[in-house]
Ligand SMILES: Cc1ncc(C[n+]2csc(CCOP(=O)(O)OP(=O)(O)O)c2C)c(N)n1
């Protein structure tokens with residue numbers, strides 16, 4: 001027997017101004033129940049209505065039966081960061097029902113499946129029990145399909161309550177089902193039934209309303225991993241080896257999906273790329289080292305545990321000067337940690353990765369468009385410098401849907417770096433007056449010239465090793481040779497600065513403090529800055545996009561005495577790296593760091609900075 | 616059968632034996648690994664192989680150093696301990712007209728590298744994979760490897776209590792398409808097997824028993840000096856290795872058995888597979904290996920071959936042009952495709 005009498009509906013909320021295009025909805029479901037399609041449909045439909053929107057999936061490391069939350073934030077000003085409270089929840093999971101209510105703002109709405117027979121603990125909310133089973137039975141579909149389609153009931157009820165446009169829903173479904181009419185119509189039928197039921201049985205509330213805007217016109221929706229894969233395809237990726245791990249997997253899986261579309265000869269069926277699912281991450285990175293050494297644009301994607309396994313080979317790649325690209329889509333560590341939750345906890349790990357004096361070029365994409373851009377740029381940087389590049393993304397950026405401008409075709413030709421083919425060896429010697437040596441720095445930038453296997457010039461071959469070697473790739477244990485080589489490698493890091501993407505700096509007039517962040521926290525930081533400014537705290541903000549740091553970073557650090565370093569980890573890893581890079585300014589950096597598995601909210605950043613400012 | 620001109624010593628591709636040489640070996644004199652390097656040189660020379668068409672790979676160990684000592688004109692990558700197979704796979708995709716020769720040790724293959732070894736075989740990458748098997752870790756100075764005989768006693772290690780990993784059996788179990796065993800002291804057989812292996816379409820596994828003259832010795836014939844001090848600090852041991860000639864046996868007939876005395880006075884029994892043995896019969900291969908194990912014989916020869924199984928390259932459709940020579944136009948989709956891609960992204 002339902003505890004909630006129909007008369008509870010919409011009686012608890014006094015008439016108030018509707019909140020338009022500024023609220024959040026969380027779908028509380030059980031994973032494996034097929035709710036993803038419904039949630040994405042709502043997200044896409046709102047986006048299609050021209051209203052800025054973002055979606056975050058908070059999911060368990062499990063295939064079926066554990067609670068999952070999907071939060072959609074609608075925000076007319078374009079803020080996309082996570083918020084801590086829900087205005088509306090769609091409660092489909094009895095196991096978390098009572099707990100889920102705690103997150104709803106006073107006056108908020110609760111849609112729930114009427115087979116949840118629990119007594120709500122709060123009387124300041126408006127409840128909408130939905131007869132999901134009964135409605136689904138009224139649709140003409142096979143019993144097997146009922147489970148899949150039943151999540152569409154809440155889409156229909158919600159559509160009526162907040163005003164989601166039916167045409168936008170249709171567009172979202174057509175996109176999702178790649179235009180296949182049957183599933184589109186089946187799902188639409190369920191949504192219509194629910195919509196009509198709501199119209200006939202629910203009292204209009206109008207607390208939260210969607211109103212079409214034009215704010216998303218021309219924009220696209222993508223997750224960062226798909227964007228990265230597409231960017232890599234435009235970067236001419238030729239060799240991919242990977243081992244499945246959340247949240248990295250969907251990047252190579254996007255390559256598997258899109259490479260045939262974009263890089264296969266439609267007439268001959270020939271592919272000019274190779275994808276290998278390796279036996280583990282050691283093999284995956286080993287394959288990349290082989291491919292990169294062979295002259296291919298090689299990449300992988302992984303997460304913390306995989307990166308740990310890759311460390312030895314990455315050190316060899318650094319020392320043997322092999323270009324390759326590793327995407328580390330960060331999740332919560334240490335150890336297996338929270339495999340399906342987001343963090344920025346690999347910053348110092350990557351910074352110090354490898355034994356001996358090892359360095360890696362690092363890139364920090366801050367949004368989906370930068371995932372695309374760094375997708376191709378990482379190859380140019382790796383090949384130019386003959387070094388591994390590690391791109392540090394994270395689960396929030398990689399796996400969630402983000403709005404963005406359309407992807408832009410690379411604005412420059414590929415940089416394949418210093419490669420000598422058969423005829424080039426003579427040219428090299430004529431030009432430099434020197435015999436070619438694999439590790440001979442003739443340009444003074446630390447970067448030597450390389451030849452590739454398959455080069456038929458008898459003078460092109462060389463012996464590559466992880467042991468000491470001289471300019472001509474000969475084995476050497478000579479102290480001077482070693483030191484000369486290791487110092488040349490350090491010089492490459494200096495050279496790298498002119499190839500790195502600079503930071504994005506946003507200033508406010510008379511800023512009293514600085515903020516530094518990397519990656520996906522950008523959305524929350526942007527929002528926090530504006531709200532802090534309203535409270536009288538003006539900040540300059542620098543989002544760093546790579547290491548080695550460029551001159552603009554040096555400048556920002558020097559000219560701001562108090563800098564809040566915002567990041568998702570326990571120890572303030574970015575702050576630690578900054579302190580190492582800027583020992584003179586080490587006292588400038590303040591820690592604003594936490595890790596609990598969730599993306600940072602603007603509110604938390606504001607509170608943290610406010611409390612430190614008051615000190 | 617060779618095509619070398621007897622007078623000039625020049626082979627069909629216009630090269631002399633010297634064109635196949637490597638640097639002088641820095642391995643111990645008499646090390647079995649050197650004998651194998653020599654046979655690789657001979658085989659490539661006699662087969663008129665263009666050295667630039669070969670890429671050498673190795674892991675870490677004395678054995679893995681040996682690619683420096685043959686085929687100077689071939690590219691070579693001396694990688695990580697136990698992880699050579701993955702690297703070889705990546706490189707061979709760069710130019711599929713190249714052939715790989717991998718050299719590994721028993722530690723490199725059967726201990727740390729067993730996983731990659733088996734997955735390499737599973738993928739049937741076109742390369743020769745030679746294990747220079749001495750039952751010990753040479754380079755780290757004489758620890759047991761996973762192929763060490765049960766009951767073997769080594770100077771600093773005591774007695775090995777465990778049964779050995781049989782590389783040929785491991786290869787067979789992983790569906791290898793070419794499995795052979797030989798003995799470094801039987802140059803003729805080693806050379807012939809290398810020739811057969813290089814002509815094989817997929818991965819060819821050659822387990823070559825290659826005695827370590829320095830460490831795999833039971834009765835402490837090798838002396839060590841502790842540098843500067845009386846008491847032993849093993850990290851700083853200097854090992855004195857007496858110069859020896861490479862152990863070589865006389866050629867013997869197929870189907871025959873020969874006892875061979877090793878450096879340490881121990882005996883091994885070689886059993887050459889007979890002409891009536893059919894190496895295409897996988898079950899028979901398992902059977903003869905098992906019988907040899909029971910009899911404590913070392914079975915040598917081509918144990919199994921399946922020339923028809925497709926290599927990894929045969930499983931896909933690739934263009935003829937090597938990947939690593941492709942231009943920007945070939946690997947970057949044209950600019951007009953970006954519109955379509957953006958449409959895929961649910962553009963509003
Ligand atoms: C990750 C790692 N662990 C340990 C070593 C040390 N190491 C170098 S060679 C070797 C064993 C080599 O034995 P084997 O492959 O049988 O070659 P051999 O020297 O006997 O020819 C070891 C353990 C290493 N190089 N890398």
Ligand code: SF4
Nearest residue numbers: 643646677753827828
């Ligand atoms: S230690 Fe043994 S394996 Fe190493 S070079 Fe000497 S004889 Fe060969």
Ligand SMILES: [Mg+2]
Nearest residue numbers: 720721749751
């Ligand atoms: Mg060994």
